[in-house]
Amino acid sequence: MLARTRMILPVLLVLPVAAHADPFRPSREQQIQLGERAAKDLKAKEKVLPESDERVKMLRSIGNRIIAKLSDKDKNWPYTFDVIDKNEVNAFALPGGKTFFYTGLLSKMKTEDELAAVVGHELTHAYREHFASSYADAQKRELGLAVLLTILRADRNMVTVAAISNQLLFDLPFSRRHETEADDRGTDAMVLAGFNPTGAANVFRMFQELKKGGASPEFLSTHPDDKNRVKRIEDRIKKMKVTWGPLKPLPWAKP
Secondary structure, three states: OOOOOOOOOEEEEEEEOOOOOOOOOOOHHHHHHHHHHHHHHHHHHOOEOOOOOHHHHHHHHHHHHHHHOOOHHHHOOOOEEEEEOOOOOOEEEOOOOEEEEEHHHHOOOOEHHHHHHHHHHHHHHHHOOHHHHHHHHHHHHHHHHHHHHHHHHHOOOEEEEEEEEHHHHHHOOOOHHHHHHHHHHHHHHHHHOOOOOHHHHHHHHHHHHHHHOOOOOHHHHOOOOOOOHHHHHHHHHHHHOOOOOOOOEOOOOOO
16 A cells, blocks of 8 residues: 555444444445545645646556456446646555555656556555455454444444544555555556556565655555565566566656
8 A cells, every 4th residue: 555645534434234244344335435535535635637637648548457357346346546746656545446646656657567566556455445454453453352242232233433534544554464465466457457567566666766765655654664575576477477568668757
């Protein structure tokens, strides 16, 4: 997960659940609702590039190529792609699939394959419902097992969650397991869409270089640095034993 900008917009939810379901896990519909509200607030506060901008067109083209190769279940989310005009090395997908990239990140990328790697990573967070899992886990840790059991005994069909806010949406970190899954599935998705997975290793190597140079990318504020990340991706690529075409430069990339 790349870093998520901080905003506050209270969202109160009542979560009706079946007796066997996780009472603290937002449903698909609730995740979409949360993402829509957060995206609306974000667009009201930030400068979003118009559809005619080449960076928006490229992001949407790559995003749609990757979505087209997902399974029917995974592609069945209301994905959107927008670019925020801000000099931050940052990108994120909100619950439900609304995805934002910052011009600061796009300006650092050299190839379509690098962009595809980050798109695949962020889409994985959305369709694997990582926010819902992280939120449920956080609530259980806060309440404790004893309180949880008391609530469930009191009402097995309805639990009120009164504190899902945009602050939580943008600050709740994903687990290392979620990040690894996003790396792996994101790389697989970009390959299925016809991109060169070397771009995945290159973009994460670029993040590491920025950190070494003192310009730590925003995403590192919520993603613990994994020194073996690039090597693990490169090893995964080698196991694919496939030859890909050359990396394709982005139109705005500097030589």
